[in-house]
Amino acid sequence: MKADIDHWTRRLAALAAESEVPGASLAFLADGHVHTCATGVLNTATGAPVRTDSLFQIGSVTKVWTATQLMLLVERGLVTLETRVADVLPGFRVADEEASARITLRHLLTHTSGIDGDLFLDTGRGDDCVERYVAACADLAQTFPAGDSHSYCNSGFVIAGRVIERLTGTVWDRALREQICEPLGLRHTWTLPEDVLRFGAAMGHVEGGAVASAWGLPRSVGPAGLICATAADVVSFARAHLTPGALLADPAALREAQVDVPNPYDGGRQWGIGWSLDTWDGHQVVSHTGDTIGQHAALWMLPGTGTAVAVLTNGGRSAEFQHRLIGELLAALHTVTVPEPVAPPARPVAVDVRPYTGVYERAGSRIHVTDHDGRLRMRSEPTGILVGLAPTRTLDLTAVDATTFVGRDEDDSMWNAVVFERRASGVSYLHHSGRATPKVG
Template sequence: MKAGTEHWASRLAALADEAGVPGASLALWYGGEPHEWATGVLHAGTGAPVRTDSLFQIGSVTKVWTATQVMLLAERGRLALDTPVADVLPDFRVRDPEATAALTPRHLLTHTSGIDGDLFLDTGRGDDCLREYVRACAGLEQTFPVGDAHSYCNSGYVVAGRMVEHLTGVTWDRALREQICEPLGLTHTWTLPEDVLRFGAAVGHDEDGAVVPVWGLPRSVGPAGLICARAADVAAFARAHLTPGPLLDDPAALWQPQVTLANPHGGGRQWGLGWSLDEWDGHQVLSHTGDTIGQHAALWVLPGLGTVVVALVNGGRSAEFQHRLITELLAELHGVTVPAALAPPAGPVTVDVDGLTGVYERAGCRILVTASDDGAGLRLQTRPTGMLVGLARPRTLDLVAVDATTFVGRADAGSTWDAVVFERRADGRRYLHHSGRATPKVR
C-alpha cells in the first residue's frame, strides 16, 4: 500500500474519533493481499479493545449472503428465479391472492415484491422461527403491485431464507455454514448469540456514545440481517464473488442490473440480485450497508480493480465515517474519486411544491409532506404506524430543493443529508422515495 500500514491505522483511529465512533474494524483486499486494522473499544462501559478478530453485527449486509445462498440453489437446479415463491413454499401467502401467485424469488432479491417490508416479528428462538414468520406473512399488505417499484424489503429476505431452509432441509443458520462459511474457511462468522459470545463481540452505541439497551435483533429476521462477523471474513466472502469457482459458477450474475432506482442518492443507481450497483469515476461498484441496534457495516467491491473494503463500527455518526473512509481509501489506492454526498445547491432552487404536498403511506409508516413556512421548501414528517409504533421513531425533516423533484434534509446541523425524491408516473400515480423505501401518495 502506498501510504503504509501505520498510516491507515492512524487514519482509522482519527476518522473514528472525529465521527464519535466508539470502535471500528477495517479489512481490505488490495493488490492480491489482505490488510486489517482495528481501533477503539467494543463496549464503552468496559473498555474492552476492538481487535481485528472481533465480531460486529453486519446487519443488512447479510442480505448479500442470503442472495448468494439462493443463487447457489439456482445454479444447482433446485429452484428458478422466476418461479412463483408459492411453488417452492406451499404455505407461503400474503394478503393479496394475486400478489401471492405473482411473487418470485427475483422479486424478493431485488426488493420489488411490493409487500410490507418491515415486519420485525419475533417468533421465538426455536428452529421453526422462520417457518412461523412466513406464516405470519399471510397478513402482509401490498405497498404497490408486484414489480411496480423498488422498495427495500426486509420481509422478502426472510422469505428467501425460508426457501433456503425448505430446499436444504436444515435451518438457515446451518445452511449458511454449509453453503458458504465452511467452503470459504470462515471461522469468525456466526448468527446465534451463544456462538458469538465465544469471541470478542461489539455492542451497539447511539450517536452520543451511550450503550444501547438491546444487543441484537430476533432470530426470526436472520436472513435479512443477523450475521455477526469479523471484517476479514466479510472481505473473504466478497472476494469469492470476484471470480467464478470459490462459491458460484457465475458470481457476475448477481451484479447484472435488475432495476433502476428512482432515488439514486442513497448508495446506488441500480439494484442487482442482493447487491446495490453504482459507478464511481468510471469503475463499477458493488456495495451494501447494514444497520442494526447501534451497529453499522459497509461493504464495497470494485470488481475491475479487484479491491474489497469492509468497515464495521459500533455507533457514532456512521454514515459520515463510512463516506470519509472510502473516499480517502480509494483516492489513495486507485486515484478513484468517490462522488460527494448530495447536499443543497449553492443557490436557492424555485420549485412548485403544490403537487408534492399531501399524505404518503405504506404499512408501518405515514408521511405528511407540507409546504414550509416560507413556501419555498417542504417539511417531511414521518410517523410509525401499526407494529412499528414504539420501535421506529418519528422524524421531521425540513427539505431544501435540489431540482424539481429532488430534495435534501437532515435532522440536525451535524448529521448527513438525506435525499428525498418525488416521482409522478405517466398514469398519475405518485411515490415518495426516501430511505430506500417507496411510499405511495394516498391523498
C-alpha cells in the same frame, strides 16, 4: 502508503474520533492480500477495546449472503430466478392474491416484489421462527404490483430464507454455515447470540452516544440481517464474489443490473441480485450497507480492480465516517475519486411543494410531509415493533429539482435524499432510505 497498515490504523482512529464513532473495524483486499485494523471500544460502558477479531453486526449486508445461498441452489438446478415462491412454499401468500401467485425468486432478490416489507416481527427463538414469520406475511399489503418498481424489502429476504430452508431441508442458520461459512473457512461469522458471545462483540450506540437498550434483532428476521462477523470475514466473503469458482461458478451474474432505483441518491443507481450497483470514476462499484440497533456496516467491491473493503462501526456519525474513509482508501489504492453525496444546490430551486404534502405510510413507518412557508418538512415516526428502537426524525427539506429534496439532522454533515413520484394513475410515492412509501392521506 497503499498497504501501509500503520497509516490506515492512524487514519481509522482519527476519522472515527472526528465522527464520534465509538469503535470501528476495517478490512480491505488489495494486491491479493487482506489487510485489517481496528480502533476504539466495543462498548463505551465497559471500555473493551475493538480488535481485528471482534464481531460486529453487519445488518442488511446479510442479504447478499442470503442471495448467494439461493444462487448456489439455482446453480445446482433446484430452482431458477423465475420460479414462483408459491411453487416452493405451498400456501405462501401476502394480502394481495395476484401478487401471492406472481412473486418470483427474482422479485425477492431485487427488491421488486412490491411487498410492504419492513415487518420486524419476533416469532421466537425456535427453529420454526422463519417459517412462522413467513406465515405472518399473509397480512402484508402491496406498495405496488410485483415487478412494477423497486422498494427495499426486508420481508422479501426472510421469505427467500424460508425458500432456502425448504430446498436444503435445514434451518437458514445451518444452511448458511454449510453453504458459505464452512467452504470459505469463515470462523468468525455467526448469527445466534450464544455463538457471537464466544468472541468480543460490539454493542450498538444510539443518539447522544448512549449504549443501545437492546443488542440485536429477532432470530426470525435472520436472512435479512442477523449475521455478526469480523471485517476480515466480510472481505473474505467478498473475495469469493470476485473469484469465479471460489463459491459460485458465475458470481458476476449477481452484479448484472436488474432494475433502476427511483431514488439514486440513497446508494447505487441500480440493483442486481442482492447487490447495489453504481459507477464511480469509471469503475463499477458493487456494494451493500446494513443498519441494526446502533451499528452500521458497509461493504464495497470494485471488480475491475480486485478490491473489496468492509467497514464496521457501532455508532456515531457512521455514514460520514465511512464516506470519508472509503474516499481516502480508494484514492490511495487506485486514484479513484468517490462522488460527493447529494447536497443542496448553490442557487435555490423554486418548487410548488403543495402536491407533495400529506401522509405516507408503510409497514414500520408513518411519514408526515407538511408545507412550512413554501418549504417541506418531513417527520418520520416508527410504528409497530420499531417503536422505542428507532427514533422519530424531523427533516426540513430543500429542493434540488422538481422532485428531489434533501434534508439532514442538525449535527450531521450528510444529506438525506427524498424523491417524490407522481404517477398517471394518481398514486404518489415518497422514496427515501430505499423504500417506496405510498401516499395514504
